[in-house]
Amino acid sequence: MSTTMPKETAKQAAFNFFLKHAAYSYNPATETKSQGRARTARRLAKAEADAKGLGFTFEWTDDWSCGSHIEEYGEESYPEEPTTCETCICKSFHGEVLASLSCIDDADAAYRRVVEAELALEALAN
Numbered sequence: 001m002s003t004t005m006p007k008e009t010a011k012q013a014a015f016n017f018f019l020k021h022a023a024y025s026y027n028p029a030t031e032t033k034s035q036g037r038a039r040t041a042r043r044l045a046k047a048e049a050d051a052k053g054l055g056f057t058f059e060w061t062d063d064w065s066c067g068s069h070i071e072e073y074g075e076e077s078y079p080e081e082p083t084t085c086e087t088c089i090c091k092s093f094h095g096e097v098l099a100s101l102s103c104i105d106d107a108d109a110a111y112r113r114v115v116e117a118e119l120a121l122e123a124l125a126n
Contacts, residue, residue, distance in 0.1 A: 014045035
């Protein structure tokens with residue numbers, strides 16, 4: 001008898017990724033923190049899959065329009081300048097801008113994926 005675990009599906013992998021990397025909110029009157037976190041992870045995983053199925057694209061570009069972050073926002077918010085500052089634009093299959101977010105600082109691959117899923121969620125809601 002084999003004791004190997006079944007392989008994680010793509011949906012499970014996406015859910016687990018967002019469970020680990022995404023921020024979440026919850027309503028303490030109706031759910032626990034764990035329930036809110038799981039709800040958020042499910043919504044982001046679904047938005048990511050739906051966006052892919054609809055042919056959405058995500059365009060990342062430099063965004064230093066504010067210039068110095070320290071001068072613009074103060075040393076309390078930015079004790080040092082970020083290494084990168086970018087904009088992410090979610091576009092439809094036809095190139096229509098559906099959602100965007102600017103001034104994304106020092107995003108690693110995991111944070112980029114979270115941002116793209118959040119923009120997809122916003123685009124799909126409109």
